[in-house]
Amino acid sequence: MTRIRLLLAASLLAALIPFAVDVLGGAPRAAAAGALPPWPREFQGRPLTPVPLAESERRFLAGFPGGVARFTDGERDVLLRWVTQPTRRLHPADDCYRAWGFTVGPPVIRADRDGVRWRCFTARKDGAQREVCEQVRDAEGTHWTDMSSWYWAATLDRTAGPWLVTTLSD
Numbered sequence: 001m002t003r004i005r006l007l008l009a010a011s012l013l014a015a016l017i018p019f020a021v022d023v024l025g026g027a028p029r030a031a032a033a034g035a036l037p038p039w040p041r042e043f044q045g046r047p048l049t050p051v052p053l054a055e056s057e058r059r060f061l062a063g064f065p066g067g068v069a070r071f072t073d074g075e076r077d078v079l080l081r082w083v084t085q086p087t088r089r090l091h092p093a094d095d096c097y098r099a100w101g102f103t104v105g106p107p108v109i110r111a112d113r114d115g116v117r118w119r120c121f122t123a124r125k126d127g128a129q130r131e132v133c134e135q136v137r138d139a140e141g142t143h144w145t146d147m148s149s150w151y152w153a154a155t156l157d158r159t160a161g162p163w164l165v166t167t168l169s170d
Contacts, residue, residue, distance in 0.1 A: 053069075066085075077168070080166055134165065
């Protein structure tokens with residue numbers, strides 16, 4: 001019985017940490033919309049061309065803490081999100097692809113030509129296949145390949161926003 005109580009107490013404590021951090025002022029708060037950095041004009045040496053978000057995407061993103069924009073570099077879809085505070089509304093891209101009816105392969109960590117790590121997966125639907133890669137980056141150059149690690153680093157004030165989330169798909 002003592003072990004069960006200890007387990008329950010530890011679980012409750014873990015669940016309350018984000019709320020305690022908020023109350024004590026440890027987590028960064030949302031910046032004003034005008035305070036977001038500008039969108040990059042190029043990505044990996046290729047110029048970015050804006051692509052309008054669909055109405056359904058705009059509705060889904062209402063209230064997102066930051067800004068969202070879609071671009072193309074001529075070969076890939078580049079979704080960029082500035083995030084101004086820790087949020088559970090930021091989740092792995094494979095969750096979205098599953099919700100859209102794709103079959104998603106297991107994630108793998110890959111390094112790009114600069115040695116920067118990305119979380120990548122293959123998404124398949126109706127005979128088509130796409131490679132999707134994502135990462136979160138802070139102003140200091142720290143990268144995260146999974147949203148949960150970023151969330152806890154941000155919640156525990158180990159990194160400061162805004163953070164740039166990049167999702168690539170071909």
